[in-house]
Amino acid sequence: MSEAARESRRAGRLTASPAILLLFIWMIVPLAFTVYFSTQNYLLLDPENRGFAGLENFSYFLSSSSFLNSLLITLKLVGSVLVITVVLGVLISVLVDAKFPGQGVVRMLLISPFFIMPTVSALIWKNLLMNPVSGLFAWLFQLVGLTPINWFSDWPLLSIIIIVSWEWLPFAILIFVTSLQSMDQEQKEAAQMDGATPVSIFRYLTLPHLARPIAVVVMVEAIFLLNIFAEIFTTTSGGPGDATTNVPYLVFTQALLEFDVGTASAGGLVAVVLANLVAAALLRVFGKSLTQA
């Protein structure tokens, strides 16, 4: 290998290593603890009775009926929010891409929900909007003569999906709008001259151009959505029943409602494995558009 190539490789390694090293520590140390705890009978409220439990924690966590259910809920939640945010995000970004009066303000309004704390937005939606008795939606429904919807008991998962989509739609819009800026104008012009209508420009140029940002949005959102917690905690607490208990919430229940560190650690590890599976699947689908030029 030539000196120049070696140099470049050294530069590469040197610049990447702090991040990799720290992340490695950040990952491996708690992970080691977690692996250790997952084999322990460790009830936080009863620390003296700690002891080796073998794989009991895993079998306990995996065999509980809530687990499969939570898995399903997680996938439904992640999937729906991804679809909603990407589809609406693309449409809205394209809509606000053209110049019109107040464009800047509109964009600001559009990305605002992203700045709101998850707890706060969950509270706003739960109390001010979706409350079946005194929420604004209930009022609107009554205004047109309909019975208000019991959002959190009749459509718990849908309610969560709406809230989370509202929070993450701005992120998609932000990324897409940014990306649309860098779209080659001459390509659009060429298509215009080719007689393309705005719809076909969207279909044949804009969408393909957005492939990579869509991949970024899907990846980033998926990571966060797999870990959605605050919204569920503040609105439905995983209920009614376990209609909105996703994997993180289930782990939370184990860890901090039941203070069962052993099972929670086992659950955490299972969640990591699952998340990695999802990530690998996503990477297979979207990875190409992410890493290829």
Added chain:
Amino acid sequence: MPALKQRRQIADTVRAICSWLIALIIFFPIFWMVITSFKTELGAFSMPPEFFFKPTLENYREIMEANDYLHFAWNSLVTSGGATLVGMLLAVPAAYSFAFHPTRRTQGILTWMLSTKMLPAVGVLVPIYLMARDLGLLDTRLVLVIIFALVNLPIMVWMIYTYFRDVPRDILEAARMDGATLFQEMFRVLLPVSRGGLASTALLSLILNWNEAFWSINLTTTQASPLSALVASFSSPQGLFWAKLSAISTLACAPIVLLGWGSQKQLVRGLTFGAVK
């Protein structure tokens, strides 16, 4: 052909109206929150909703009286700003390396980085708490800075990486030919050129840190508590509380919203390299 011009104008108008409508709908919950914060508790709950009312600053007064808002805000600023800074310092070189000096393992490392992000926080609370305790970091801003930075590092690396991928290699090579060292190449060419993407990433990190609640609540008590912990103390008290909750939420989110609005131009500028070629 005035007809055509007119049609175009109509189309533009329709589009503008649609955009405004959607924006207002999406923004409405926030607007409603701010409005509610100026109502009395009874007014906040009244049905049908009050649209016209006499605004009161009572809620804000009460909150300010009971809590040192500035203390919490300062903590938020220091922790999220500090973590963003640290994160950028780590992420930019890493992303640079992945984008411009890729090896066969790059792909794998990137994927692995993302997977670290997927450890559910609750699952590792106890080990982290133990470590923080043993290092004497409980209730310090430093512990939040470290954790925030590390938690968001993978996302930041990814985002910056994708932005760097869009930078034409030519201009970096030109800088190298101009005698730039690695350092100069980064700071005088690469970073200025991709500042839109960097701004997006930094803002994203700032937002995520600012809004982070789990670690904030669990690792701090009073000294280092940020605004998200303050909000948690209002999240479900007894009695009517919507107005007060709205007020504290408004207070907690206002700084970051304003910052986001201020940097919107930077964000949306994006990367245009038309000038290079």
Added chain:
Amino acid sequence: MAQLEIKSLTKSFGDTRVIKGVDLRVEDRDFCVFLGPSGCGKSTLLRLIAGLESVTSGQILLDGQDITEAPSAKRNLAMVFQSYALYPHMSIRQNMSFALDLAKVDKKVINEKVTRAARILELEPLLDRKPAALSGGQRQRVAIGRAIVREPRIFLFDEPLSNLDAALRMQMRLELARLHQDLKATMIYVTHDQVEAMTLANKVVIFNGGHIEQSGPPQELYRRPVNKFVASFLGMPQMVFLDATLEGGVLKLVNGGEIPVPTGLPALAAGTRVTVGVRPEQMSLAEPGRGQLQGRVQMIERLGSDAYAYLALPSGGRLTVRCEGDVGAIEGTDVSAQLNPERVHVFDANGVAIHHPTFR
């Protein structure tokens, strides 16, 4: 039939006026070439015609119909962009068939047209690749192909051949000429290359700083440039300009030497200062003292087929003479240049032409 008329068109970007009032008529089946220095607004004018920029003032008429405000999709013009502007995610075949697909043309017809265009442009083996996998020259050909298949009312080309190598350029040039004849299409073509301008165009428009200096058939422009700018812009190497004064029936050159007044030069007052323009190919080298102009060989550029001798005149002026490729002159030696007085152009003090040589 596609005839284009432009009436007092102007275009400003912010405060800078880029097009400063252009009047132009391009007839049906014209091959009209825009020539001009870099930054003079050629691309901008093309984009105005295409409807990609909005007009500041003035009118554009296509077949007598005002299209100043029409959206470009409705104009049925095709454009080959300076930057190619290929659709990066579509294969070459899709790139070329895109417009026809949109127009819902029959699949078989599309296929036929694309295949034909690909054959003309030697793109057949590449049809299934993506643009990223092509070299610069290949991309440019795809861009041309994209325009060809459309059979538009007017073709607009923005420096379409600038990235091709000489052999391919020549081949494409002939191809374009043939295309022009075959399709009986109207074409507007921006280029930097005189050879392209001279060989392809039946109408050349010389731009300078946002306005038209002269337009007309290439030979006409070459032979009868209306001013020094046009004269210097056409012709490789450039026309040589020599300051002179009219004195007693001869043109006394400021650089020394004199030539008889060419026949047909309008009567001028004695002592009038004029500029004499001679094309390098209208001069030849001679032994020192034998030609009208004495000088020293400063440099000889040998192109193979020809050579250009650059002479330094005693007064400090400079002269270019085209010679045979294997001319024997040696740099640093004294020579003289001989010119045919009947073959000179004469310009007045403002650079406006007052006399051209007559050609058979």
Added chain:
Amino acid sequence: MAQLEIKSLTKSFGDTRVIKGVDLRVEDRDFCVFLGPSGCGKSTLLRLIAGLESVTSGQILLDGQDITEAPSAKRNLAMVFQSYALYPHMSIRQNMSFALDLAKVDKKVINEKVTRAARILELEPLLDRKPAALSGGQRQRVAIGRAIVREPRIFLFDEPLSNLDAALRMQMRLELARLHQDLKATMIYVTHDQVEAMTLANKVVIFNGGHIEQSGPPQELYRRPVNKFVASFLGMPQMVFLDATLEGGVLKLVNGGEIPVPTGLPALAAGTRVTVGVRPEQMSLAEPGRGQLQGRVQMIERLGSDAYAYLALPSGGRLTVRCEGDVGAIEGTDVSAQLNPERVHVFDANGVAIHHPTFR
């Protein structure tokens, strides 16, 4: 003093070998031009010299010192990129002064150099703009300016003039030549343009498919091309190739007609198939039947100073003849082409040259 030596250099991208063993010596103050078809590896070789790509095998020596492994920042070479590679966030002035800033040159000196380069390149009014606000040609000039101000040991140019108009191109060409003389710099220059190659270079290197076909002074290459590839690559319009058989002291052309064997042709067996090469400027048009080759005028390209007549031969071949700019031939009429048998090149069946005309 900057002398470059390249020893059996190869470069592969993955499995594709792009540079297939190149040996080359560029002497101090040489102006070396790389010519070759698109995709033959010219840019790649330039990048290897610049240190922007790592060498697969072989050596690069600068002034006898091995720089194969040196980082490009340490080589003190300047490069003008084919894609310009301007820094989009810097003003033109900053773009041009960047390298000097990095080298911590005195502000006044920088300013002086930038101003001088801007004047040469007619960029003065644009100095405070960003690259995005420039036209294509203007950007290219900035890229050249960036190299000029550095006064590096070797200039590397990758098609620097391809987007400029003829006048500016010519001016830049002379400017580069002058620069070369003034700076006494070594220059390596990639181009598609033969005129540039012939006029600027004192050494031309003809590439084809990753290896060197021939290198040497331009006139040498033009007059004594070692094979058909080089012969066809240099010269505008291309050399005309006519297949022939040696029969009884004459070369019987496959297209009909015959020419006497040129003096000095090595002895060949009768019946040997050879290719005769004639440059278009070595032929002239004549009345039908008067010249050696009979044909019909297919097209006449008039460039002003010259015209090219394209003749269709009865057998289907094609012939290019260079004529006077105002030649009277009419398209569609029968003519004949006359050639000087002493001025032909002869190639064997493999395309290797076996005879060249002698020049005085």
Added chain:
Amino acid sequence: ATTLTIGTVNNGDMVRMQALSKTYTEQHPDVELRWVVLEENTLRQRLTTDITTGGGQFDVITIGAYEAPMWGRKDWLTPLEKFSPTYDVDDLMPNVRKQLSVDGKLRALPFYSEGSITYYRTDLFAAKGLKMPEEPTWTEIRGFAEKLHDPSKNVYGICLRGKAGWGENMALVTTIVNAYGGRWFDEKWQPQLDSPEWSQAVNFYVDLLSKFGPPGPSSNGFNENLTLFNAGKCAMWVDASVAGAFVTDKTQSQVPDKVGFVKAPRQVTPKGSSWLWTWALAVPKSSKQQQAAFDFIQWATSKEYANLVAKRYGISAMPPGTRLSTYANAEYMKATPFARVTQEAIQTANPDSPTLKPVPYTGVQFATIPEFQAIGTQVGKSISGALAGSSKVDAELKKLNESVQRTIKRAGYIK
């Protein structure tokens, strides 16, 4: 100066304490108080992590009747002795004291206590000519609810907790089960969720609330119901006695003078039909300022503090349920219509013998074992699911019984 870090719940009473603590710091200028105010669940998790790992972040913690004896037994809380002479320990209600003591020694001081009582709207009852008995049964309550339920006028027959959580719906459901004669475990720690008592009680609860309750009851906890009741939308409400102060507060209630108070409903037995809960202040062993912290919690639970509240917020705002003297105060009893019912609820609840049939655990609406949180959480979740109509009660109870058995076995209660 001494800095005390106080972790507390964001209840109205605690928030008041925070406001009034200025008085304390004026008296003790060398003490600085730092507050960590959190929602109940969050606070519990925060405190548990800190106390169990010995984080030492808190000097004063707010814990409930559930944690106090358990944590005391683990010796995580400092035993409280040597009270200041003015404190009057014996004034504390005996039942409450019992709840907070380990081996007869106090480990936490009660801040306020509550039982569960029935709230009803006197105006609505009068309008329909109904009369609420002093000791209603659940069957009677159902009858009233049926008559008063009028969703078209935005009035719902009854509001009850439906939100999942061992401290939310399970507090209420356990008291209903108790009233129906049921229990969590038999003497041998066998879970009893598949017993007929549980089935009756839970079926009744689900039926009542889904037929005559507000829309979406499964997401209503204490706060949501309070909000509903204050807005005048509930005809009846069975919940903690502390709410009495809020529903009669003119600044937050739209029906302050239309509320009646009676005991929590019984059914086959009154035993265990009203819960007992105490919020108490304790000093963790890991605190470095134990004496200062002890001083503070004495002040915060003292008569002096109660008087301070009375002076500042009105007499009916005095911390309820902790001191006998409060209920001996005629002025308080007069100003506070719900005081008598509260007092009775607290006095009759017996954590040591909570149910009709004998049980191996203490606690009325919970079992004081570490595993109960897990069990309660899980059962609460299922019942709220049943309430939302996503599952059948009996099948669900059967499944729950098995799962509880598993948990309790795993913890070693059943050999």
